[in-house]
Amino acid sequence: MNQEIMPITPWGPALTTEEVTAGVTIVETEGHGGMRLTLGRQTEMRLAGVPEEWIKEWYEEDCEVAVVMLAFCDEFDPPSVARALKMVVGIADDLDLLAARWKVLLAWTGSSGTKINERIALNYCHSGTCPLCNYPFQVYVRESEYLGWKSGVLIQEAMPDLSLDDRERFQTGICHGCWETMERQLDDE
Ligand SMILES: [Zn+2]
Numbered sequence: 001m002n003q004e005i006m007p008i009t010p011w012g013p014a015l016t017t018e019e020v021t022a023g024v025t026i027v028e029t030e031g032h033g034g035m036r037l038t039l040g041r042q043t044e045m046r047l048a049g050v051p052e053e054w055i056k057e058w059y060e061e062d063c064e065v066a067v068v069m070l071a072f073c074d075e076f077d078p079p080s081v082a083r084a085l086k087m088v089v090g091i092a093d094d095l096d097l098l099a100a101r102w103k104v105l106l107a108w109t110g111s112s113g114t115k116i117n118e119r120i121a122l123n124y125c126h127s128g129t130c131p132l133c134n135y136p137f138q139v140y141v142r143e144s145e146y147l148g149w150k151s152g153v154l155i156q157e158a159m160p161d162l163s164l165d166d167r168e169r170f171q172t173g174i175c176h177g178c179w180e181t182m183e184r185q186l187d188d189e
Contacts, residue, residue, distance in 0.1 A: 021075040034060040130175040
């Protein structure tokens, strides 16, 4: 049996761990939990302009994980990013002395706000499953773009930022892996 060694976290020994995006792991302990970042991801936070005092290995789950979601906003779904931003704004507003750290953070979200706001602006979720393998998907776009496509605008014009794979999610729902399998089968014939 593959016995994974569970890390010791600031909140005690981990009971479960799950990598949610590359180099970012959610850990749960008996009483609390949070996220753990690899050194590489900490460096990326620095490059993203996150204030130095907020760059570290462990982020507790109630408030601090918001920082990770905002720094890597493209890797988390827009509703979660929106909640993360609301949390930072809320905490910085509510506390005074304790909030100095949070106010520094708020200043950063303001300056990198464009990227975060662009992510949050993706307010329409197209979800479903691949009709061939049943693998579930969720694609976020702007509702106005989606409505444009529904009304007959070509998808590459209505949603120009969409990747080819995501475009397929709207048109046939077929996932990348299944397309590759079909192409291989055609090649073999
Ligand atoms: Zn599939």
